[in-house]
Amino acid sequence: MKLIKYILFFTTVVLMVSCAEKNTKETAKTEYQCPMKCEGEKVFLKPGSCAICKMDLKPITKKAKKVINDKISEESIFNLTSKWNTEEGESITLKELKGKTLVMVMIYTTCKAACPRLTGDMRNIEAKIPSDYKDDVQYVFVSIDPENDTPKRLKEFAKQNYIDEAQWTFLQGTEDGIREFANVLAVKYKEISPLDFSHSNIISVFNPEGELVHQQEGLGVNNKETVSKIIETVVKF
Amino acid sequence: MRTILRLAICVLFLNPIIANCQSKMVQIKGGNYIPLYGRDSMKVSISNFSMDVYPVTNKEFLAFVKKYPKWQRSNAIKLFVDESYLREWKSDTILGVNQKEKSPITQISWFAAKDYCECQGKRLPTVDEWEYVAMANKTMPDARKLKTYNEFILSWYEKPKTFNKTIGSTFKNYWKVYDLHGLVWEWTSDFNSVLITGESRKDVDADTNLFCGSAAINATDLMNYAAFMRYATRGSLKAKYTMKNLGFRCVKDN
Secondary structure, three states, X not given: OXXXXXXXXXXXXXXXXXXXXXXXXOOOOOOEEOOOOOOOOOOEOOOOEOOXXXXXOEEOOOOOOOOOOOOOOOOOHHXXXXXXXXXXXXXXXXXXXXOOEEEEXXXXXXXXXHHHHHHHHHHXXXXXXXXXXXXXXXXXXXXXXXXXXXXXXXXXXXXXXXXXXXXXXXXXXXXXXXXXXXXXXXXXXXXXXXXXXXXXXXXXXXXXXXXXXXXXXXXXXXXXXHHHHHHHHHHHO | OHHHHHHHHHHHHHHHHHHOOOOOEEEEOOEEEOOOOXXXXXXXXXXXXXXXXXXXXXXHHHHHHHHOHHHOOXXXXXXXXXXXXXXXXXXXXXXXXXXXXXXXXOOOOHHHHHHHHHHOOOEOOOHHHHHHHHOOOOOOOOOXXXXXXXXXXXXXHHOOOHHHOOOOOOXXXXXXXXXXXXXXXXXXXXXXXXXXXXXXXXXXXXXXXXXXXXXXXXXXXXXXXXXXXXXHHHHHOOOOOOOOXXXXXXXXXX
């Protein structure tokens, strides 16, 4: 009888464990500081009063600009959990691009027809953004050909096209991750032969929280609206 | 005593199968075929794989959302589903009054379908894999040239509300797979590789400005009107869309 109990217990445990899902909750931390700053920038983890001037400690309100809340909205591309390699050989998720206005395009480097023009379109857009905003915008090329477009190849492409500075990022993903990302953008693509793809020519603009705000369709189109959307997004955040 | 022990062990082994709601699969032997829309080399080769015998049912999807609450109607995020996601359901975990447990699940997005398959250790079929298996009739692996084959599919396209039927109510094809035609349309992993008219942004055939390379634009056999309808529909979908007559099934690499 005891044996049965053991077996039943074991079975239950196995089942429970296999069903369990991890729920981790992050707790927000608030820091406190003396309003007179008697001890300089010293912060306290609990409310109380300052040892020197005896004034009540005040919770620190961080400067509003550039602080984006930790939550990701329902429409944000930062909900995607796929992993990507950059041209610098780093491994990232899209969430790590959070905080800047993103201008994204899907390309592949062996493309002879549209991609050089798409790259030109991206460069033209970048050139029209006032230099005050340069640090607030990231231009991202996502390869649809992960097999050929290795981080090394992407880095070469960046150099060849004079788009190797910090504001340019190139991403190599997995087949699955790319398909999913394309679906978020409603970009279509198909491998025609081992080195050739058909794909939609779309440049997408995301706000710093990862929400799609604008799409420019076609090649060599007037980028006036795209540029003004980027500036508008930068100013707003 | 022994019997109970055996029983318990049996239950232990059976449990993962039941708990995961693994549906029946059959082996599909790969081969070459010419799809309606293909690469420029025309012939596409398909590797061996296994395919679900039936589309995923309401019951199976219900078990899935219970286990993964993030796919429940009130939790699924806007990036992944539109507003009609699981609209017919009574609540997050209760089917609608007219929905049968054994009917195919519909009104699910590509993201939801993809995650369902992945949680079973499977994946969605590619367009080519799906078309390859679906070109079979009861006796032939490729029945596309037969008039009766096309007539059957086209007559189904005309019938309303076939999504209310239960799985297995159509025919068993050459590969022992049911319901590829006759119940619901099905999601495929690379549905967004269809670059033909019906593309919802610009409804112009072979829009050379929007697409680079137009080799995929040429259909190989326009007589296959039923297949043409499927490709056109896929071309008009977005991954968060949900439709009353669009379900899915999973496949697995061997």
